[in-house]
Amino acid sequence: MRRPLTTYLPEWTRDWLEIIIPGVQILLILLGAWLLQYLLRRLVNRLRQHYQLPLELTMPLKGLLRWTLMIAALMMVLERLGVSATVLWTAFTGFATVGAVAFFAAWSVLSNLFCAFLIFTARPFRLGDGIELMDAADKPGPRGRVVDINLLYTTLEDGDGATGTLLQIPNALIFQRVLRRWRGGLPLPVRSAPPAPEVPTPEAAP
Structure with a gap:
């Protein structure tokens, strides 16, 4: 049976090994967490350049990855x-429970954030396009030219002739409606005005 390496070392070195070995393991854990964070940050930057994602969308993602790796590394260090x-495990399950409650409490906000990510990646429309949301194919709704897309709202310049009027539509609502799109900022068709009521003409006097 092979003896452990510590049996061949002097007596005074064994106390040091009890400190050096966990210290080296902790350094390796921290180095691995830092290296993984660096690689994930570069991956997010490449995705941002490839899909032309806004900085407001990638910064929270980087923060989420950083804190996840930090918490995982901290738990491994505490174990060592x-x-x-x-x-x-008790601390982790408590943290996960609180996170789940916060997730459901902020579901409407998180759904808008996720839909903003889909808008920037799937590109159902772009800035400058004209869009119209409809409950069905024959029921027109709000429409206008896309002037801004942020993490919560898509802002439209009203296409019904109201100068300076902006419509802020939640991003989640866009994926729940039928979407009509005019590419490249083409002018939106003008809706026909209702016919003017007929004015009765006075009858000719006898």
């Missing part, structure tokens, strides 16, 4: 320092 795995 002798913290009980039961304590770590």
Whole structure:
């Protein structure tokens, strides 16, 4: 049976090894977390350049990845320092429960954030396009030229002739309606005005 390496070392070195080995393991954990964070950050930057994503969308994603890696590295470091795995699991499940409650509480906001990501990647329309939201194919709704897309709203310049009027539509609503699109900022068709009521003409006097 092979003896452990520590049996061949002097007595005074064994106490140091109990400090050096966990220290080296902790350094490797921190180095691995930093390297993984660096690679993920470069991946997000490449996706941003490829899909032309706005900075407001990639910054929260980078923050989420950074904090996830930091929490995972912290739990591994605490485990190497002798913290009980039961304590770590209890803390993790408590954190996950709080995160799940916060997720459902902010579902409407998060759905708009996710739909903003889909708008920038799937490109159902772009800035300058004319769009119209409809409940069905024969029921017209709000329409206008897309002038801004942020994490929560898509802003339209009213296409019904109201000068200076802007329509802010939640991003999640766009994926729940039929969408009509005019590419490249083409002028939107003008809706026909209702016919003027007929004015009765006075009868000729006898």
